[in-house]
Amino acid sequence: MEAQAASTPRGKRTRDAIVDAAAALMYVDGVAGTSVDKVLAASGAGKSQMYHYFKNKEQLVEAVIDRYLEQILGNQPAIFTLASWADLETWTEQLLDVHHRAGGPIACPLGNLAGEVGDNPKLAPLVDQAYRTWESHLERGLTTLQDKGELAPNADPARLAQAAMTSVHGGLLLAHLRHDLTALEDALGIALTYLRGFKP
Template structure:
């Protein structure tokens, strides 16, 4: 039995997201996505009438939602330090499991020129904003001011993403391990200084 069209579409999006994380936007072609996903060639323009740009954009949205889910799951922990530590651990584990070949699909799009295809860059910006908001909400709940929560959330995301890039280059977890320790200490101090809310 042949796969349903919706299955083909989903496989192409998840395949494109995986390829973005490993090869960057320049390394994502329709042929490569088809080979990776096993989707039929005829379904590409049926599901993605704007072609490669639409496919990459939807892959960025998918990856952004997936990582937001990871963050939101980690943020369910009532201890904000353990929650942020858990987010670093999730990325560390992904790097090790992927033999340091797997990076963040959203970063892969964000670092490339947006002139030719602005939609994926806008989707990347929206993903970063969503991740930061989730972290800022957690910190705000634990006594930090709104402004400090926003700044620290941006710093945490920048630290994780920068560490992931460095880990891939070095083929080592040392950068993310170092970032995790420093962020933990910084947040511990900030939360202790804020004191209990109420």
């Protein structure tokens, strides 16, 4: 059974408050360390409201995955309109900008979840799908470049996007672990250099 959508503005605010509270708690404490009672206390929602929208904690985690992806993509709007090599550079700059803010470099929330639920047969595919959605925007941009003749005709946009994002995710992990943005800066630079190698 899927999570219940809100049918009124007030219901949407309540549901959003629950998801936002769960997302913030799970980012710090993980899924296992985030109890329903903690989510209710942080959101101000009642237990009946919680279970109206989410029949169990697993459904709540699914909503948190969606929220994390929404937040991630919201911080890099250039990824939605990639149509030139300059756009790709703008995208990498936006990725870096997030981590220059107070509290950065921050951990990738999807990466945190992947490490915790990677063996969960239901949740792991959902995290993977979120990654694939993120990656698909880069793939679409590379396909646009190929259609314009700015990427080699024998290049595979899907494989290139996967390789570039693999570099990015490694950079995100080390930047957060070491509290040093150079790992992410280098990863993004390597990804761009690799992609430019497929210019015709």
